[in-house]
Amino acid sequence: MKTKFLKPTILVLFSILFYSCNTTTCNHQLESKSCYPNDSLPSQVITYSEMINMMDAYDNGAKKELNKYLKKVSKGKDSVSTKYSWYKLEDLKQYIAYVERISKEKDITLTGFRIIPSSYPKDHKNPKLRNRTTLIFTPTTVVNNKMDVAFEPLYSKKGKPTLVEDYLNLVRNNKLKNSSFSNERYSDSLLSSSANRLRPSPPY
Known part of the structure; x- marks a missing residue:
């Protein structure tokens, strides 16, 4: 009797493990294998020499101007622009999983x-972030x-991506309420599918 039910039980167990490893959150792993379909060395990886050349080019060029700007707008209180921005791994995984899900629900291919690059506005609610560079x-x-066309999966129709540029233009011109995109989810703070909430250094 035990042998009779052993094989089905093992099959169910492996099916659960396989499914959990293939969910978009990728929180579980089967043995030592990655949940992701391709964990080989990516072509985007660069050498340390390339890193040094790029970082030096930034430090000796754009960063100097950003430091000058920050010193000017802060009236000398701050003169060091953003060194780096940090994203918690689990938050990044969740964001990708969320965008993958809503894109799939709309039958729209997510390519990346x-x-x-952007900056926090001078009147940002957190004074420490004001005028600092960040990423969206x-x-x-x-x-x-x-x-690489930016689209809004949250409000797109099935198989018909709505462009982020269209929403940006409407919000900038205060015309969203009277547009064809207006719906019951409209508010003065229309939620997007884009992400920021990075932790920059400085000030942290």
Whole structure:
């Protein structure tokens, strides 16, 4: 009797483990294998020499101007611009899993993310973040054979991506309420599918 039920039980157990490893959150692992479909060395990896050259080019160019700007707008209180931004791994996984899910629900292919340089405004609620550089992650899809077009999966219709640029223009011009995109989810603070909430250094 024990032998009769042993094989089905093992099969069910392995099925659960396999499923948990293939969910978009990728929180579990089977033995030592990665949950991700491809964990080989990516082509985007760079050498330390490349890192040094790029970091030095930034430090000797754009960063100097950013430091000058920060010193000017802070009236000498701060003169060191953002050194780096940090994202907690679990938060990053959750964000990717969330965007993958809502894109799949809309039958829209998620191709990647635009990482857009930006700055916190001078009147930001956190005084320590004001005027500091930061990054915004925005989902992308294929439009007119371009793979990196920023789109809004949250409000897109099935198979029809709505462009982030369209929403930005409407919000900038205070025209969203009267647009074809207006719906019951509209508010003065319309939620997007883009992400920020990075921890920059300084000030942390």
